[in-house]
Amino acid sequence: SAVISQKPSRDICQRGTSLTIQCQVDSQVTMMFWYRQQPGQSLTLIATANQGSEATYESGFVIDKFPISRPNLTFSTLTVSNMSPEDSSIYLCSAWTATGNTIYFGEGSWLTVV
Amino acid sequence: LAKTTQPISMDSYEGQEVNITCSHNNIATNDYITWYQQFPSQGPRFIIQGYKTKVTNEVASLFIPADRKSSTLSLPRVSLSDTAVYYCLVGDRSPGNTPLVFGKGTRLSVIA
Structure with a gap:
Protein backbone atom coordinates (compact mmCIF):
# COMPACT_ATOMS: atom_id res chain seq x y z
CA SER A 1 0.00 0.00 0.00
CA ALA A 2 0.97 3.67 -0.12
CA VAL A 3 0.73 6.32 2.56
CA ILE A 4 -0.64 9.55 1.15
CA SER A 5 -0.45 12.79 3.10
CA GLN A 6 -2.40 15.90 2.26
CA LYS A 7 -2.02 19.45 3.47
CA PRO A 8 -4.01 21.30 4.62
CA SER A 9 -6.44 18.83 6.14
CA ARG A 10 -8.99 21.56 6.65
CA ASP A 11 -9.30 25.24 5.85
CA ILE A 12 -11.79 28.05 5.72
CA CYS A 13 -11.26 30.28 2.71
CA GLN A 14 -12.55 33.63 1.63
CA ARG A 15 -14.56 33.94 -1.54
CA GLY A 16 -12.40 34.95 -4.49
CA THR A 17 -9.15 33.60 -3.10
CA SER A 18 -7.15 30.57 -4.21
CA LEU A 19 -5.77 27.69 -2.18
CA THR A 20 -3.20 25.08 -3.05
CA ILE A 21 -3.48 21.57 -1.66
CA GLN A 22 -0.35 19.48 -1.43
CA CYS A 23 -0.21 15.71 -1.77
CA GLN A 24 2.83 13.65 -0.80
CA VAL A 25 3.15 9.90 -1.34
CA ASP A 26 5.66 7.84 0.62
CA SER A 27 6.81 5.95 -2.47
CA GLN A 28 7.08 6.48 -6.18
CA VAL A 29 3.78 5.87 -7.90
CA THR A 30 2.75 5.59 -11.50
CA MET A 31 -0.43 7.60 -11.49
CA MET A 32 -1.91 10.27 -9.26
CA PHE A 33 -5.48 11.53 -9.33
CA TRP A 34 -7.50 14.30 -7.75
CA TYR A 35 -11.12 13.80 -6.70
CA ARG A 36 -13.73 16.13 -5.28
CA GLN A 37 -16.44 15.05 -2.87
CA GLN A 38 -19.20 17.52 -2.18
CA PRO A 39 -21.15 17.19 1.07
CA GLY A 40 -23.22 14.01 1.13
CA GLN A 41 -22.15 13.03 -2.37
CA SER A 42 -19.91 10.47 -3.96
CA LEU A 43 -16.43 11.16 -5.30
CA THR A 44 -16.01 12.90 -8.65
CA LEU A 45 -12.77 12.66 -10.57
CA ILE A 46 -11.27 16.07 -11.34
CA ALA A 47 -8.13 15.10 -13.22
CA THR A 48 -5.21 12.78 -13.62
CA ALA A 49 -1.95 14.41 -12.57
CA ASN A 50 0.70 13.53 -15.13
CA GLN A 51 4.35 13.66 -14.18
CA GLY A 52 6.18 16.17 -16.31
CA SER A 53 3.22 17.19 -18.43
CA GLU A 54 -0.16 18.87 -18.20
CA ALA A 55 -2.88 17.17 -16.23
CA THR A 56 -5.73 15.39 -17.97
CA TYR A 57 -9.03 16.92 -16.90
CA GLU A 58 -12.45 15.28 -16.78
CA SER A 59 -15.51 16.86 -18.32
CA GLY A 60 -16.64 19.84 -16.32
CA PHE A 61 -13.23 20.66 -14.88
CA VAL A 62 -10.76 23.10 -16.44
CA ILE A 63 -7.15 23.98 -15.86
CA ASP A 64 -7.84 27.63 -15.14
CA LYS A 65 -10.04 26.70 -12.20
CA PHE A 66 -8.08 23.67 -10.95
CA PRO A 67 -4.43 23.96 -11.99
CA ILE A 68 -2.47 20.84 -11.09
CA SER A 69 1.22 20.21 -10.86
CA ARG A 70 3.17 17.00 -10.56
CA PRO A 71 6.88 17.74 -10.55
CA ASN A 72 7.97 14.21 -9.60
CA LEU A 73 6.71 10.70 -8.90
CA THR A 74 5.77 11.34 -5.27
CA PHE A 75 4.27 14.81 -5.14
CA SER A 76 1.37 16.74 -6.63
CA THR A 77 -0.56 19.92 -5.96
CA LEU A 78 -4.09 21.00 -6.75
CA THR A 79 -5.05 24.66 -6.67
CA VAL A 80 -8.65 25.72 -6.34
CA SER A 81 -8.76 29.16 -7.93
CA ASN A 82 -11.09 32.08 -7.39
CA MET A 83 -13.14 30.11 -4.91
CA SER A 84 -16.87 30.42 -4.40
CA PRO A 85 -19.11 28.70 -1.83
CA GLU A 86 -19.89 26.04 -4.44
CA ASP A 87 -16.26 24.90 -4.17
CA SER A 88 -16.78 23.87 -0.55
CA SER A 89 -15.88 20.20 -0.70
CA ILE A 90 -13.44 17.57 0.33
CA TYR A 91 -10.58 17.31 -2.15
CA LEU A 92 -8.92 13.93 -2.24
CA CYS A 93 -5.57 12.95 -3.65
CA SER A 94 -5.09 9.37 -4.75
CA ALA A 95 -2.28 7.30 -6.17
CA TRP A 96 -2.09 4.14 -8.21
CA THR A 97 0.50 1.66 -7.08
CA ALA A 98 1.63 -1.07 -9.43
CA THR A 99 2.43 -3.35 -6.52
CA GLY A 100 -1.04 -3.02 -5.02
CA ASN A 101 -2.81 -2.85 -8.37
CA THR A 102 -5.34 -0.43 -6.99
CA ILE A 103 -5.56 3.19 -5.92
CA TYR A 104 -5.08 4.50 -2.42
CA PHE A 105 -6.41 7.74 -1.01
CA GLY A 106 -5.22 10.48 1.26
CA GLU A 107 -7.39 11.64 4.12
CA GLY A 108 -8.66 14.58 2.13
CA SER A 109 -8.60 18.34 2.43
CA TRP A 110 -11.86 19.82 3.65
CA LEU A 111 -12.37 23.31 2.24
CA THR A 112 -15.11 25.64 3.33
CA VAL A 113 -15.54 28.81 1.30
CA VAL A 114 -17.26 31.72 3.02
CA LEU B 1 -16.38 2.30 -18.15
CA ALA B 2 -18.58 -0.29 -16.51
CA LYS B 3 -21.38 1.35 -14.55
CA THR B 4 -22.23 -0.03 -11.14
CA THR B 5 -25.51 -0.17 -9.24
CA GLN B 6 -25.71 -0.64 -5.49
CA PRO B 7 -28.45 -0.25 -2.90
CA ILE B 8 -28.45 3.29 -1.55
CA SER B 9 -28.58 2.19 2.07
CA MET B 10 -28.72 -0.84 4.36
CA ASP B 11 -29.30 -1.34 8.06
CA SER B 12 -27.96 -4.19 10.17
CA TYR B 13 -27.68 -5.17 13.80
CA GLU B 14 -24.35 -5.74 15.44
CA GLY B 15 -23.03 -9.26 15.08
CA GLN B 16 -24.86 -10.01 11.86
CA GLU B 17 -23.33 -10.80 8.52
CA VAL B 18 -23.92 -8.10 5.93
CA ASN B 19 -23.96 -8.73 2.21
CA ILE B 20 -23.87 -5.80 -0.18
CA THR B 21 -24.51 -6.63 -3.82
CA CYS B 22 -23.28 -4.59 -6.75
CA SER B 23 -24.49 -4.95 -10.33
CA HIS B 24 -22.11 -4.32 -13.21
CA ASN B 25 -23.76 -5.75 -16.29
CA ASN B 26 -21.31 -4.35 -18.84
CA ILE B 27 -18.11 -5.35 -17.10
CA ALA B 28 -15.23 -5.81 -19.54
CA THR B 29 -12.86 -8.75 -19.78
CA ASN B 30 -9.96 -6.82 -18.25
CA ASP B 31 -11.99 -5.24 -15.46
CA TYR B 32 -11.47 -6.02 -11.80
CA ILE B 33 -13.95 -5.36 -9.02
CA THR B 34 -12.77 -3.27 -6.11
CA TRP B 35 -14.56 -2.27 -2.93
CA TYR B 36 -13.79 0.74 -0.76
CA GLN B 37 -15.03 1.82 2.66
CA GLN B 38 -15.39 5.47 3.60
CA PHE B 39 -16.00 6.94 7.02
CA PRO B 40 -17.23 10.53 7.37
CA SER B 41 -14.54 13.12 6.76
CA GLN B 42 -11.99 10.49 5.71
CA GLY B 43 -10.64 9.27 2.41
CA PRO B 44 -11.89 5.94 1.02
CA ARG B 45 -10.07 2.88 2.29
CA PHE B 46 -9.38 -0.15 0.10
CA ILE B 47 -11.16 -3.25 1.36
CA ILE B 48 -10.87 -5.98 -1.23
CA GLN B 49 -10.42 -6.65 -4.92
CA SER B 70 -22.51 -8.74 -10.19
CA SER B 71 -20.50 -9.10 -7.04
CA THR B 72 -21.26 -9.35 -3.33
CA LEU B 73 -19.21 -7.88 -0.52
CA SER B 74 -19.67 -9.88 2.65
CA LEU B 75 -18.82 -8.40 6.05
CA SER B 94 -3.45 -1.66 -15.29
CA PRO B 95 -1.59 1.53 -14.51
CA GLY B 96 -2.13 4.23 -17.05
CA ASN B 97 -5.54 3.03 -18.09
CA THR B 98 -8.86 4.54 -17.08
CA PRO B 99 -8.98 5.69 -13.48
CA THR B 106 -24.15 2.01 -0.13
CA ARG B 107 -24.58 3.64 3.25
CA LEU B 108 -24.43 0.90 5.88
CA SER B 109 -25.80 1.70 9.31
CA VAL B 110 -25.04 -0.79 12.07
CA ILE B 111 -27.40 -0.67 15.00
CA ALA B 112 -26.64 -1.86 18.52
Missing part, protein backbone atom coordinates in the same frame (compact mmCIF):
# COMPACT_ATOMS: atom_id res chain seq x y z
CA GLY B 50 -11.24 -9.61 -7.12
CA TYR B 51 -11.65 -10.85 -10.67
CA LYS B 52 -13.74 -14.00 -10.32
CA THR B 53 -14.99 -16.62 -7.86
CA LYS B 54 -14.18 -15.77 -4.26
CA VAL B 55 -11.61 -13.63 -2.53
CA THR B 56 -11.21 -13.42 1.22
CA ASN B 57 -9.02 -11.30 3.44
CA GLU B 58 -8.98 -10.40 7.12
CA VAL B 59 -11.72 -7.83 6.65
CA ALA B 60 -14.21 -9.19 4.12
CA SER B 61 -15.07 -11.68 1.42
CA LEU B 62 -15.92 -10.93 -2.17
CA PHE B 63 -18.09 -13.30 -4.17
CA ILE B 64 -18.16 -13.01 -7.94
CA PRO B 65 -20.33 -15.35 -10.04
CA ALA B 66 -19.13 -16.90 -13.26
CA ASP B 67 -20.75 -14.27 -15.50
CA ARG B 68 -19.15 -11.47 -13.42
CA LYS B 69 -22.17 -9.24 -13.92
CA PRO B 76 -18.88 -11.01 8.81
CA ARG B 77 -20.26 -10.08 12.23
CA VAL B 78 -20.44 -6.33 11.77
CA SER B 79 -19.90 -3.91 14.62
CA LEU B 80 -20.87 -0.29 15.12
CA SER B 81 -17.51 0.75 13.70
CA ASP B 82 -18.47 -0.75 10.34
CA THR B 83 -21.00 2.03 9.83
CA ALA B 84 -19.74 3.68 6.66
CA VAL B 85 -20.35 4.13 2.95
CA TYR B 86 -19.22 1.21 0.80
CA TYR B 87 -18.32 1.76 -2.84
CA CYS B 88 -18.13 -0.87 -5.56
CA LEU B 89 -15.91 0.04 -8.49
CA VAL B 90 -15.15 -1.74 -11.73
CA GLY B 91 -12.20 -0.98 -13.93
CA ASP B 92 -9.02 -2.11 -15.56
CA ARG B 93 -6.35 -2.15 -12.89
CA LEU B 100 -11.63 4.35 -11.17
CA VAL B 101 -15.01 6.09 -11.30
CA PHE B 102 -17.10 6.05 -8.15
CA GLY B 103 -20.83 5.37 -8.08
CA LYS B 104 -23.15 6.49 -5.33
CA GLY B 105 -22.17 3.80 -2.84
Whole structure:
Protein backbone atom coordinates (compact mmCIF):
# COMPACT_ATOMS: atom_id res chain seq x y z
CA SER A 1 0.00 0.00 0.00
CA ALA A 2 0.97 3.67 -0.12
CA VAL A 3 0.73 6.32 2.56
CA ILE A 4 -0.64 9.55 1.15
CA SER A 5 -0.45 12.79 3.10
CA GLN A 6 -2.40 15.90 2.26
CA LYS A 7 -2.02 19.45 3.47
CA PRO A 8 -4.01 21.30 4.62
CA SER A 9 -6.44 18.83 6.14
CA ARG A 10 -8.99 21.56 6.65
CA ASP A 11 -9.30 25.24 5.85
CA ILE A 12 -11.79 28.05 5.72
CA CYS A 13 -11.26 30.28 2.71
CA GLN A 14 -12.55 33.63 1.63
CA ARG A 15 -14.56 33.94 -1.54
CA GLY A 16 -12.40 34.95 -4.49
CA THR A 17 -9.15 33.60 -3.10
CA SER A 18 -7.15 30.57 -4.21
CA LEU A 19 -5.77 27.69 -2.18
CA THR A 20 -3.20 25.08 -3.05
CA ILE A 21 -3.48 21.57 -1.66
CA GLN A 22 -0.35 19.48 -1.43
CA CYS A 23 -0.21 15.71 -1.77
CA GLN A 24 2.83 13.65 -0.80
CA VAL A 25 3.15 9.90 -1.34
CA ASP A 26 5.66 7.84 0.62
CA SER A 27 6.81 5.95 -2.47
CA GLN A 28 7.08 6.48 -6.18
CA VAL A 29 3.78 5.87 -7.90
CA THR A 30 2.75 5.59 -11.50
CA MET A 31 -0.43 7.60 -11.49
CA MET A 32 -1.91 10.27 -9.26
CA PHE A 33 -5.48 11.53 -9.33
CA TRP A 34 -7.50 14.30 -7.75
CA TYR A 35 -11.12 13.80 -6.70
CA ARG A 36 -13.73 16.13 -5.28
CA GLN A 37 -16.44 15.05 -2.87
CA GLN A 38 -19.20 17.52 -2.18
CA PRO A 39 -21.15 17.19 1.07
CA GLY A 40 -23.22 14.01 1.13
CA GLN A 41 -22.15 13.03 -2.37
CA SER A 42 -19.91 10.47 -3.96
CA LEU A 43 -16.43 11.16 -5.30
CA THR A 44 -16.01 12.90 -8.65
CA LEU A 45 -12.77 12.66 -10.57
CA ILE A 46 -11.27 16.07 -11.34
CA ALA A 47 -8.13 15.10 -13.22
CA THR A 48 -5.21 12.78 -13.62
CA ALA A 49 -1.95 14.41 -12.57
CA ASN A 50 0.70 13.53 -15.13
CA GLN A 51 4.35 13.66 -14.18
CA GLY A 52 6.18 16.17 -16.31
CA SER A 53 3.22 17.19 -18.43
CA GLU A 54 -0.16 18.87 -18.20
CA ALA A 55 -2.88 17.17 -16.23
CA THR A 56 -5.73 15.39 -17.97
CA TYR A 57 -9.03 16.92 -16.90
CA GLU A 58 -12.45 15.28 -16.78
CA SER A 59 -15.51 16.86 -18.32
CA GLY A 60 -16.64 19.84 -16.32
CA PHE A 61 -13.23 20.66 -14.88
CA VAL A 62 -10.76 23.10 -16.44
CA ILE A 63 -7.15 23.98 -15.86
CA ASP A 64 -7.84 27.63 -15.14
CA LYS A 65 -10.04 26.70 -12.20
CA PHE A 66 -8.08 23.67 -10.95
CA PRO A 67 -4.43 23.96 -11.99
CA ILE A 68 -2.47 20.84 -11.09
CA SER A 69 1.22 20.21 -10.86
CA ARG A 70 3.17 17.00 -10.56
CA PRO A 71 6.88 17.74 -10.55
CA ASN A 72 7.97 14.21 -9.60
CA LEU A 73 6.71 10.70 -8.90
CA THR A 74 5.77 11.34 -5.27
CA PHE A 75 4.27 14.81 -5.14
CA SER A 76 1.37 16.74 -6.63
CA THR A 77 -0.56 19.92 -5.96
CA LEU A 78 -4.09 21.00 -6.75
CA THR A 79 -5.05 24.66 -6.67
CA VAL A 80 -8.65 25.72 -6.34
CA SER A 81 -8.76 29.16 -7.93
CA ASN A 82 -11.09 32.08 -7.39
CA MET A 83 -13.14 30.11 -4.91
CA SER A 84 -16.87 30.42 -4.40
CA PRO A 85 -19.11 28.70 -1.83
CA GLU A 86 -19.89 26.04 -4.44
CA ASP A 87 -16.26 24.90 -4.17
CA SER A 88 -16.78 23.87 -0.55
CA SER A 89 -15.88 20.20 -0.70
CA ILE A 90 -13.44 17.57 0.33
CA TYR A 91 -10.58 17.31 -2.15
CA LEU A 92 -8.92 13.93 -2.24
CA CYS A 93 -5.57 12.95 -3.65
CA SER A 94 -5.09 9.37 -4.75
CA ALA A 95 -2.28 7.30 -6.17
CA TRP A 96 -2.09 4.14 -8.21
CA THR A 97 0.50 1.66 -7.08
CA ALA A 98 1.63 -1.07 -9.43
CA THR A 99 2.43 -3.35 -6.52
CA GLY A 100 -1.04 -3.02 -5.02
CA ASN A 101 -2.81 -2.85 -8.37
CA THR A 102 -5.34 -0.43 -6.99
CA ILE A 103 -5.56 3.19 -5.92
CA TYR A 104 -5.08 4.50 -2.42
CA PHE A 105 -6.41 7.74 -1.01
CA GLY A 106 -5.22 10.48 1.26
CA GLU A 107 -7.39 11.64 4.12
CA GLY A 108 -8.66 14.58 2.13
CA SER A 109 -8.60 18.34 2.43
CA TRP A 110 -11.86 19.82 3.65
CA LEU A 111 -12.37 23.31 2.24
CA THR A 112 -15.11 25.64 3.33
CA VAL A 113 -15.54 28.81 1.30
CA VAL A 114 -17.26 31.72 3.02
CA LEU B 1 -16.38 2.30 -18.15
CA ALA B 2 -18.58 -0.29 -16.51
CA LYS B 3 -21.38 1.35 -14.55
CA THR B 4 -22.23 -0.03 -11.14
CA THR B 5 -25.51 -0.17 -9.24
CA GLN B 6 -25.71 -0.64 -5.49
CA PRO B 7 -28.45 -0.25 -2.90
CA ILE B 8 -28.45 3.29 -1.55
CA SER B 9 -28.58 2.19 2.07
CA MET B 10 -28.72 -0.84 4.36
CA ASP B 11 -29.30 -1.34 8.06
CA SER B 12 -27.96 -4.19 10.17
CA TYR B 13 -27.68 -5.17 13.80
CA GLU B 14 -24.35 -5.74 15.44
CA GLY B 15 -23.03 -9.26 15.08
CA GLN B 16 -24.86 -10.01 11.86
CA GLU B 17 -23.33 -10.80 8.52
CA VAL B 18 -23.92 -8.10 5.93
CA ASN B 19 -23.96 -8.73 2.21
CA ILE B 20 -23.87 -5.80 -0.18
CA THR B 21 -24.51 -6.63 -3.82
CA CYS B 22 -23.28 -4.59 -6.75
CA SER B 23 -24.49 -4.95 -10.33
CA HIS B 24 -22.11 -4.32 -13.21
CA ASN B 25 -23.76 -5.75 -16.29
CA ASN B 26 -21.31 -4.35 -18.84
CA ILE B 27 -18.11 -5.35 -17.10
CA ALA B 28 -15.23 -5.81 -19.54
CA THR B 29 -12.86 -8.75 -19.78
CA ASN B 30 -9.96 -6.82 -18.25
CA ASP B 31 -11.99 -5.24 -15.46
CA TYR B 32 -11.47 -6.02 -11.80
CA ILE B 33 -13.95 -5.36 -9.02
CA THR B 34 -12.77 -3.27 -6.11
CA TRP B 35 -14.56 -2.27 -2.93
CA TYR B 36 -13.79 0.74 -0.76
CA GLN B 37 -15.03 1.82 2.66
CA GLN B 38 -15.39 5.47 3.60
CA PHE B 39 -16.00 6.94 7.02
CA PRO B 40 -17.23 10.53 7.37
CA SER B 41 -14.54 13.12 6.76
CA GLN B 42 -11.99 10.49 5.71
CA GLY B 43 -10.64 9.27 2.41
CA PRO B 44 -11.89 5.94 1.02
CA ARG B 45 -10.07 2.88 2.29
CA PHE B 46 -9.38 -0.15 0.10
CA ILE B 47 -11.16 -3.25 1.36
CA ILE B 48 -10.87 -5.98 -1.23
CA GLN B 49 -10.42 -6.65 -4.92
CA GLY B 50 -11.24 -9.61 -7.12
CA TYR B 51 -11.65 -10.85 -10.67
CA LYS B 52 -13.74 -14.00 -10.32
CA THR B 53 -14.99 -16.62 -7.86
CA LYS B 54 -14.18 -15.77 -4.26
CA VAL B 55 -11.61 -13.63 -2.53
CA THR B 56 -11.21 -13.42 1.22
CA ASN B 57 -9.02 -11.30 3.44
CA GLU B 58 -8.98 -10.40 7.12
CA VAL B 59 -11.72 -7.83 6.65
CA ALA B 60 -14.21 -9.19 4.12
CA SER B 61 -15.07 -11.68 1.42
CA LEU B 62 -15.92 -10.93 -2.17
CA PHE B 63 -18.09 -13.30 -4.17
CA ILE B 64 -18.16 -13.01 -7.94
CA PRO B 65 -20.33 -15.35 -10.04
CA ALA B 66 -19.13 -16.90 -13.26
CA ASP B 67 -20.75 -14.27 -15.50
CA ARG B 68 -19.15 -11.47 -13.42
CA LYS B 69 -22.17 -9.24 -13.92
CA SER B 70 -22.51 -8.74 -10.19
CA SER B 71 -20.50 -9.10 -7.04
CA THR B 72 -21.26 -9.35 -3.33
CA LEU B 73 -19.21 -7.88 -0.52
CA SER B 74 -19.67 -9.88 2.65
CA LEU B 75 -18.82 -8.40 6.05
CA PRO B 76 -18.88 -11.01 8.81
CA ARG B 77 -20.26 -10.08 12.23
CA VAL B 78 -20.44 -6.33 11.77
CA SER B 79 -19.90 -3.91 14.62
CA LEU B 80 -20.87 -0.29 15.12
CA SER B 81 -17.51 0.75 13.70
CA ASP B 82 -18.47 -0.75 10.34
CA THR B 83 -21.00 2.03 9.83
CA ALA B 84 -19.74 3.68 6.66
CA VAL B 85 -20.35 4.13 2.95
CA TYR B 86 -19.22 1.21 0.80
CA TYR B 87 -18.32 1.76 -2.84
CA CYS B 88 -18.13 -0.87 -5.56
CA LEU B 89 -15.91 0.04 -8.49
CA VAL B 90 -15.15 -1.74 -11.73
CA GLY B 91 -12.20 -0.98 -13.93
CA ASP B 92 -9.02 -2.11 -15.56
CA ARG B 93 -6.35 -2.15 -12.89
CA SER B 94 -3.45 -1.66 -15.29
CA PRO B 95 -1.59 1.53 -14.51
CA GLY B 96 -2.13 4.23 -17.05
CA ASN B 97 -5.54 3.03 -18.09
CA THR B 98 -8.86 4.54 -17.08
CA PRO B 99 -8.98 5.69 -13.48
CA LEU B 100 -11.63 4.35 -11.17
CA VAL B 101 -15.01 6.09 -11.30
CA PHE B 102 -17.10 6.05 -8.15
CA GLY B 103 -20.83 5.37 -8.08
CA LYS B 104 -23.15 6.49 -5.33
CA GLY B 105 -22.17 3.80 -2.84
CA THR B 106 -24.15 2.01 -0.13
CA ARG B 107 -24.58 3.64 3.25
CA LEU B 108 -24.43 0.90 5.88
CA SER B 109 -25.80 1.70 9.31
CA VAL B 110 -25.04 -0.79 12.07
CA ILE B 111 -27.40 -0.67 15.00
CA ALA B 112 -26.64 -1.86 18.52
